[in-house]
Amino acid sequence: xxxVTQMEGPVTLSEEAFxxxxxxxxxxxxxxxFWYVQYPGEGLQLLLKATKADDKGSNKGFEAxxxxxxxxxxxxxxxxxxxxxxxxxxxxxxxxxxxxxLTFGSGTRLQxxx
Amino acid sequence: xxxxxxxxxxxxxxxxxNVTFRCDPISEHNRLYWYRQTLGQGPEFLTYFQNEAQLxxxxxxxxxxxxxxxxxxxxxxxxxxxxxxxxxxxxxASSASAxxxxxxxxxxxxxxxxxV
Numbered sequence: 001x002x003x004v005t006q007m008e009g010p011v012t013l014s015e016e017a018f019x020x021x022x023x024x025x026x027x028x029x030x031x032x033x034f035w036y037v038q039y040p041g042e043g044l045q046l047l048l049k050a051t052k053a054d055d056k057g058s059n060k061g062f063e064a065x066x067x068x069x070x071x072x073x074x075x076x077x078x079x080x081x082x083x084x085x086x087x088x089x090x091x092x093x094x095x096x097x098x099x100x101x102l103t104f105g106s107g108t109r110l111q112x113x114x
Numbered sequence: 115x116x117x118x119x120x121x122x123x124x125x126x127x128x129x130x131x132n133v134t135f136r137c138d139p140i141s142e143h144n145r146l147y148w149y150r151q152t153l154g155q156g157p158e159f160l161t162y163f164q165n166e167a168q169l170x171x172x173x174x175x176x177x178x179x180x181x182x183x184x185x186x187x188x189x190x191x192x193x194x195x196x197x198x199x200x201x202x203x204x205x206x207a208s209s210a211s212a213x214x215x216x217x218x219x220x221x222x223x224x225x226x227x228x229x230v
Contacts, residue, residue: 044221
């Protein structure tokens with residue numbers, strides 16, 4: 001079945017450091033890929049998405065590139081801020097299997113220190 | 115529209131009791147999803163509606179769980195004879211159908227269930 005594997009957290013960085021959160025996937029069919037973010041006390045929010053190979057999703061300084069050859073969708077940001085502290089979830093959805101639901105990874109907690 | 119709304123935000127119940135949660139999706143969204151999230155894990159899919167039709171159910175959804183979306187608007191999730199293992203955050207999400215998975219799913223803040 002479909003699955004998403006994320007690097008375990010917490011990831012602790014100093015402000016302005018470079019961030020990478022690894023995400024790899026297995027999927028039956030051709031997935032769309034997503035990063036969701038969950039800030040403390042809030043619901044999940046879509047951060048960015050990519051729908052086909054080599055697409056780059058970007059938002060709020062975060063980027064992720066859909067790499068079909070390595071089945072990866074790693075999240076990156078060049079300079080993190082304290083306000084980026086949250087839990088980040090990688091997810092996939094496969095339209096051509098008829099499913100509409102997303103499959104999520106277990107999440108990676110990011111802590112950014114001033 | 116203020117987004118996806120869930121009620122209650124928190125529920126503490128005794129083992130064996132029945133509980134019901136409500137989700138109000140974004141008004142123009144015809145797709146509605148229920149997920150369950152336990153501590154330290156990502157959301158796990160439970161069930162999916164398109165309008166009032168329940169089109170998919172996860173194997174996680176035991177016979178004690180039932181979900182409805184009677185008029186294609188709000189949805190309820192009922193858990194009968196609750197067990198301690200049902201303790202989790204129950205998330206609702208909605209999306210508009212636009213031909214495929216490219217459509218963003220918007221999540222509510224969830225209902226946290228604690229079974230004692």
